[in-house]
Amino acid sequence: MNTSLTEESPALTSAREQNTSEIVAKNIYKSYGAGPFAKEVVSDCSFTIESNKLTVMIGPSGCGKSTLIQLIAGFEATDSGEITLNGSPITDPGKDRLVLFQESALFPWMTTYDNIMYGPRARGEDTKDAADQAEFLLNKVGLDAFRDKYPQQLSGGMQRRAELARAMINKPEVMILDEPFRGLDNMSKELMWEYYAGLYEEDRNTNFFVTTDIDEAIFLADRLLIMTNLPTSTRSVIEIDIPRPRTIEEVVNSARANEIKKEVMTLLHEEAMKSFSGGSKAAADFLDAYSKRAD
Amino acid sequence: MANSSEVADSAVSMAAPQSTEISSMSLTMYRVSNWLKSPRPYLMVIGFAAVLSFWYFAVEVWKLPRFQDMPGLTEVFSEWFSKDPYYGLSVYTPEYYKHIGISLRRIGFAFLLATGLGVPLGLFLGWSKTFREYVFPLFELFRPIPVLAWVPLAIIMFVGSETPVVFLTFLASFFATTLNTMLGVESIDESYSRAARCLGANRWQTFKHVVVPGAMPYIFTGLQISIGVAWFSLVAGEMVSGQFGLGYVINTSYMMIEYPKIIIGMITLGIVGYSTSAMVRLLGDYLMQWRVRELALGDS
Numbered sequence A: 001m002n003t004s005l006t007e008e009s010p011a012l013t014s015a016r017e018q019n020t021s022e023i024v025a026k027n028i029y030k031s032y033g034a035g036p037f038a039k040e041v042v043s044d045c046s047f048t049i050e051s052n053k054l055t056v057m058i059g060p061s062g063c064g065k066s067t068l069i070q071l072i073a074g075f076e077a078t079d080s081g082e083i084t085l086n087g088s089p090i091t092d093p094g095k096d097r098l099v100l101f102q103e104s105a106l107f108p109w110m111t112t113y114d115n116i117m118y119g120p121r122a123r124g125e126d127t128k129d130a131a132d133q134a135e136f137l138l139n140k141v142g143l144d145a146f147r148d149k150y151p152q153q154l155s156g157g158m159q160r161r162a163e164l165a166r167a168m169i170n171k172p173e174v175m176i177l178d179e180p181f182r183g184l185d186n187m188s189k190e191l192m193w194e195y196y197a198g199l200y201e202e203d204r205n206t207n208f209f210v211t212t213d214i215d216e217a218i219f220l221a222d223r224l225l226i227m228t229n230l231p232t233s234t235r236s237v238i239e240i241d242i243p244r245p246r247t248i249e250e251v252v253n254s255a256r257a258n259e260i261k262k263e264v265m266t267l268l269h270e271e272a273m274k275s276f277s278g279g280s281k282a283a284a285d286f287l288d289a290y291s292k293r294a295d
Numbered sequence B: 001m002a003n004s005s006e007v008a009d010s011a012v013s014m015a016a017p018q019s020t021e022i023s024s025m026s027l028t029m030y031r032v033s034n035w036l037k038s039p040r041p042y043l044m045v046i047g048f049a050a051v052l053s054f055w056y057f058a059v060e061v062w063k064l065p066r067f068q069d070m071p072g073l074t075e076v077f078s079e080w081f082s083k084d085p086y087y088g089l090s091v092y093t094p095e096y097y098k099h100i101g102i103s104l105r106r107i108g109f110a111f112l113l114a115t116g117l118g119v120p121l122g123l124f125l126g127w128s129k130t131f132r133e134y135v136f137p138l139f140e141l142f143r144p145i146p147v148l149a150w151v152p153l154a155i156i157m158f159v160g161s162e163t164p165v166v167f168l169t170f171l172a173s174f175f176a177t178t179l180n181t182m183l184g185v186e187s188i189d190e191s192y193s194r195a196a197r198c199l200g201a202n203r204w205q206t207f208k209h210v211v212v213p214g215a216m217p218y219i220f221t222g223l224q225i226s227i228g229v230a231w232f233s234l235v236a237g238e239m240v241s242g243q244f245g246l247g248y249v250i251n252t253s254y255m256m257i258e259y260p261k262i263i264i265g266m267i268t269l270g271i272v273g274y275s276t277s278a279m280v281r282l283l284g285d286y287l288m289q290w291r292v293r294e295l296a297l298g299d300s
Helices: A002-006 A065-073 A112-116 A118-122 A128-140 A156-168 A186-203 A214-220 A248-253 A255-277 A281-293 B002-009 B017-037 B040-061 B073-080 B094-127 B129-142 B147-157 B162-187 B190-198 B203-240 B246-255 B259-287 B289-297
Strands: A023-032 A039-049 A054-058 A080-085 A097-100 A174-178 A206-211 A223-227 A234-239
Touching: A023 A065, A039 A065, A039 A080, A039 A234, A054 A214, A065 A097, A065 A174, A065 A206, A097 A156, A112 A118, A112 A128, A112 A156, A118 A128, A118 A156, A118 B203, A128 A156, A128 A186, A156 A186, A186 A214, A186 A248, A206 A214, A214 A248, A214 A255, A223 A255, A234 A255, B017 B040, B040 B073, B073 B259, B094 B129, B094 B162, B094 B203, B094 B246, B094 B259, B129 B162, B147 B162, B147 B203, B162 B203, B190 B203, B203 B246, B203 B259, B246 B259, B259 B289
Parallel strands: A054 A206, A054 A223, A097 A174, A174 A206
Antiparallel strands: A023 A039, A023 A080, A223 A234
């Protein structure tokens, strides 16, 4: 499977043109509820999702990352502050941003191939080029042999890969992924990282990836946004300067990666401490795990 | 099934027709061979034997009170398979097939009408909240009215003897199909519609590619129920109005004191009713390959 990741197919790669799109969030606020029950989820939060980079956002569980995705996707509006895509404010969902949600939403009544081709067909672009792209992506995510299978005939990891391909074929300006590999076992997860990184490296379009998994974040990210506890804002930004393409083994053994990991864990630990004192169970779990790992 | 053909014809087709045919066949073979390997067919034979022998002994040997006036097993079966039936109805008389044929034709009309109207209505009820506000309360008011209560009105409303029966048969089927289709639409996970919209589908495409195929399993559950209640209401209709048909046979045989014919009519109803129901199930398997593979065959 690893061979398929490094395999070069120049005719197809050249077909994947590059977009340059940048999302900037400036001093945004968002609360839910009204009056005395209002709960501030995002507070004075600013960050940039740089063009042609894979930006990973990591933060304590329940810190409002999903809310940020709703805002960036345009499903919800900020209370104040502004999120812009290439300078123009985001007001509603648009074709330029594609969100891949946590839960699998492959259509059970379509084969893998038909699922992947859904976007182009729905837009009336059932062209030779789209079909070529589908072939290329099927190969890239290792599902060549499963093109005529229905989603229930695929394993959990295969379903996520098919979903990735189904999203990627649309070449959105910005691809937004909300904990897409959550719930997979560790082996499939690491495999998914490699597949996903391979797809990203193919065109290096702007990607925004949200996770709670530190290893996942460091393996994937060009830039790492570390968020604070609720109400969320940007705690710190780390440039992950480990050269691409990366392999799991390289990253595990990399001194730089371990250095970053320690830094991220310290920051997240501090944030978790804050929410722990606020009575968060997720924070308590994190602290427990942290104390074991620190040894 | 106007809707399903539409889906298959559309740009995003559900399955290649050729592979569909093969796996539909192989599924039937698979089911039959599995069935023969299991103890089920033999238990079934024992079940039949128990009921038939009870019938035989109760009526003809022990002559139990209340049973002695009933037609006996030997009498019914010798009449049923007689070349020269005493009461004029057996598998060798053309009249027997005329009754079956006419009942089947009424069922066919009523079922197609109920499906043709019920499925689209159910889809729209499930899909459009506004449409449901208009129609559903009315629908729920009519639904609990038993078919028999419609008999007088059906006879007044429709001319002839044929249309009231078809109308009564249609009615129960229609409610079952509509309600199940609506529930089918409601059962569809919101994430499918969201995914379709995210990928650029408009509202109509979402309806065609998500709502219709997503509701399909419930629609076919509805059609199974629908064909069952169709037979139920048909017999009620045929007993009240109309000439010919299996319900008519049962009712007139009672009036004319030709008791074996009652039992022949009943058994025939059971057999024909089961066959139509099986046909609906096969059609469902054929149209929902994804479901079939999910439930039965796994990796074929």
